[in-house]
Amino acid sequence: MPELPEVETVRRGLHELIIDRKVKSVDHDWPKSFPNAPADVRNFLIGSTVTNVRRRAKVLMIDLSTDYTLVIHLKMTGQMVFRAADVAFGAGHPNDSLIGELPDRSTRVTVTFTDDSHLFFNDQRKFGWVRLFPTIEVPNIAFMQKVGPEPLEANFTADQFAERFKRRARSPVKAALLDQTVIAGVGNIYADESLWGAKIHPLMLVKDVTKKQFDTLYTELRAVMNLAIEKGGSTDKNYVNAEGKKGSYMDFARVFRREGLACPRDGTTIVKFRAAGRGTHICPTCQKLPKAYEIKI
DNA sequence: CACTTGACCTGTCCGC
């Protein structure tokens, strides 16, 4: 589902597609998903021009010329899809788009630009949201205050990575890796993929993971996320980019959703179980628990 | 405070 690489792919697409477009009108199923303040939409969204598209962790930010910002979280099934005027409704949408005519029954918000192109926020499960804030207040949103560092930032080091986990010493390492206040942007797919890459069992407690293992996990996490961005993200069921197209990382996944198949490293059958409340995939040969853990499981 | 679990939703799939 949308994790850092998927949200970054959407960000890049929107950055290409919607900057300098001017908002003509907005339709939405208020108050379920948007907007939190109808008067602000009238005064600061309609008539504004898109100036920038940013990302922090799994959150998208669309900056507007009014010094307001659309803040968007896709959660599990959210989509942000742009359609040019002549293909926005009815026939004519791109053949390689995963989705058909828009709006469809999962559309929560439709932004229409002055050139009659459209930006659709779809969200089948309604966990996602779109909110409008003054740009200057975005850093004060509770989530932004506590979210951890960006793992792909050039100046983010392996030492800093390991240091961030210390607060979760007694957590299984997968739970800590998924904790957004430890590291930003990691979700279930890239947690499993990077733990496999580092040969760490997801139920290893943080305090038992060595610095050397954290160093490897840091390298694997960055590598897997960079590869996923290169492949346009992972499409399991719902995820699409800003043009409605699928990402292809799942073709390159080593363990995620590959239970019953062979580990690409040693051929052992990949198994799935629950860890940190999530479906979790490992190679039982590559990712072993110390003997002392056996009693606890 | 550290850590875990349940709630929020809907569509899909599996077993009976």
Next chain:
DNA sequence: TGCGGACAGGTCAAGT
């Protein structure tokens, strides 16, 4: 074929 239940998994609130 129909139907109940499990499952999907990001984040926050509530519970241990």
